[in-house]
Amino acid sequence: MTPGLPAVLRAWSLVGLAARLLACGLLVVGLTETGRADQAALAPLLKTLDLRDYTARTAPPKFSGSTLDARPLSLAECRGSVIILNFWASWCLECRPEMPVLERLQREFSSRGLVVIGVNTRETKEAARRYAKELGLTFPLVLDRDGKINALYGVVGLPTTFVIGRDGRAIGFAVGPREWESASARALIAALLAESAPPLAAQ
Amino acid sequence: MARKADYKRFENLGIQILGVSSNLTFSQQTFAESLKLPYPLLSDFPEAKVMRSYGVFNDKMMLANRAFFLIDPQGIIRKKWIVPNGETTVVYSDTLLRDIQEVMGKR
Numbered sequence: 001m002t003p004g005l006p007a008v009l010r011a012w013s014l015v016g017l018a019a020r021l022l023a024c025g026l027l028v029v030g031l032t033e034t035g036r037a038d039q040a041a042l043a044p045l046l047k048t049l050d051l052r053d054y055t056a057r058t059a060p061p062k063f064s065g066s067t068l069d070a071r072p073l074s075l076a077e078c079r080g081s082v083i084i085l086n087f088w089a090s091w092c093l094e095c096r097p098e099m100p101v102l103e104r105l106q107r108e109f110s111s112r113g114l115v116v117i118g119v120n121t122r123e124t125k126e127a128a129r130r131y132a133k134e135l136g137l138t139f140p141l142v143l144d145r146d147g148k149i150n151a152l153y154g155v156v157g158l159p160t161t162f163v164i165g166r167d168g169r170a171i172g173f174a175v176g177p178r179e180w181e182s183a184s185a186r187a188l189i190a191a192l193l194a195e196s197a198p199p200l201a202a203q
Numbered sequence: 204m205a206r207k208a209d210y211k212r213f214e215n216l217g218i219q220i221l222g223v224s225s226n227l228t229f230s231q232q233t234f235a236e237s238l239k240l241p242y243p244l245l246s247d248f249p250e251a252k253v254m255r256s257y258g259v260f261n262d263k264m265m266l267a268n269r270a271f272f273l274i275d276p277q278g279i280i281r282k283k284w285i286v287p288n289g290e291t292t293v294v295y296s297d298t299l300l301r302d303i304q305e306v307m308g309k310r
Contacts, residue, residue: 052233052237053233054232054233055236056232058228058229058232059229060229061227061229151248151249151265152227152229153227153229153230154226154227154229154230154231170229173233
């Protein structure tokens with residue numbers, strides 16, 4: 001590092017380095033002895049993706065609901081998976097481009113333990129079904145007709161997306177659309193998938 | 204209100220600020236961390252009991268009015284500042300501090 005370089009420039013050059021490493025697919029996030037990814041290594045990925053992080057890995061509120069195909073689904077039953085929990089609505093223009101991206105991620109990573117869950121915000125089953133059919137969505141879509149799940153999560157705008165680790169704890173969240181297929185998003189998902197889920201007894 | 208420098212001015216008057224919102228601590232925590240709030244936030248979710256009992260909960264909007272209450276060491280409300288429904292008026296620290304000093308001066 002050049003001595004006397006302004007702090008801002010130095011910070012920028014670090015970001016540039018991380019970006020170059022990402023482009024080469026070289027960024028590997030190590031695990032700590034707890035089986036969790038190193039928080040310090042996750043931080044730059046969260047930052048690039050512009051996710052607000054839960055440094056203390058807070059437990060997200062439990063919920064259960066019914067999917068479009070009338071299957072019951074609860075957050076608890078997904079424990080052990082990495083979860084992308086996306087709040088959306090069919091009228092939400094910024095949600096629309098994200099949905100096929102989330103669908104592709106689900107297809108690519110589900111065999112390794114990624115679960116994408118979409119929570120439809122205050123719409124009818126018919127509206128949600130039409131939308132899912134139009135965009136070819138196959139990941140579970142939970143209906144939140146009365147907005148209870150939205151309220152639990154304090155969702156104030158759509159889309160809002162939460163990323164939850166295998167330990168069932170929140171990693172970060174985004175208000176507004178994000179590049180979920182970007183190199184940093186993939187690196188984040190890979191790092192979280194590499195974590196070991198805690199044994200059931202420890203929960 | 205959230206600014207640290209302002210917080211010191213309240214602290215100097217012996218005032219403990221408490222924030223109350225109808226969110227779960229899950230969402231309050233990131234909010235508090237992002238603003239580096241120097242005072243505690245209390246969750247009044249889901250029944251909004253505190254907000255209702257202070258008469259500032261809007262059932263239709265499921266939100267509280269922006270409101271401040273000054274409570275003395277005996278637990279008595281000495282002053283309140285309530286922003287009416289639909290208004291986005293900011294209650295500035297200077298206003299609060301001026302009013303508080305006035306109330307305290309009278310006692």
